[in-house]
Amino acid sequence: KAGVTQTPRYLIKTRGQQVTLSCSPISGHRSVSWYQQTPGQGLQFLFEYFSETQRNKGNFPGRFSGRQFSNSRSEMNVSTLELGDSALYLCASSLAVTDTQYFGPGTRLTVL
């Protein structure tokens, strides 16, 4: 079974721009969660989607948004990028909301 895939793997943007990251979950998985990983803050939860509905949201500003499509693929968007948004963005999928999460390889975002 193919794992979680994320595109793109690397991204360089400048301050003020916006970015869209994509995540394709493991086939059959309906829950997708997004996390931000930085050396200073560690792994922090952004949001979780299940059956196209946002189920949970972490403590991030409204510039961070996401959505899930009917095929369970998910996108997250960050608008008005700031230097502090530079991070590894990880997507994780699971069969159900409380099931084991499997992580994708991540998208490394650098904001200049």
Added chain:
Amino acid sequence: QQPVQSPQAVILREGEDAVINCSSSKALYSVHWYRQKHGEAPVFLMILLKGGEQKGHEKISASFNEKKQQSSLYLTASQLSYSGTYFCGTEKEETSGSRLTFGEGTQLTVNP
């Protein structure tokens, strides 16, 4: 609230054992353990659920003390491949809020 992991770092020789602890001040529904190697995504190791159910790799063992809200990961007869950063992710009993809240990680180095 972020779970507390201890120790922060540990260095072993091949074949030695180690224990990594994860404590939370909140009542937990589950504890998830992951290992992350540098530049790679976190890899699922084990999930421990309230009530005693466990799911994970055969060669990894862990415990979950519901009274203390503490989990321990036991690494026995360590191998070079065990090197990496170990994260515990906790899930609260309440249904709302963060999907998984991760500890700061324990860096494990196994030397020949």
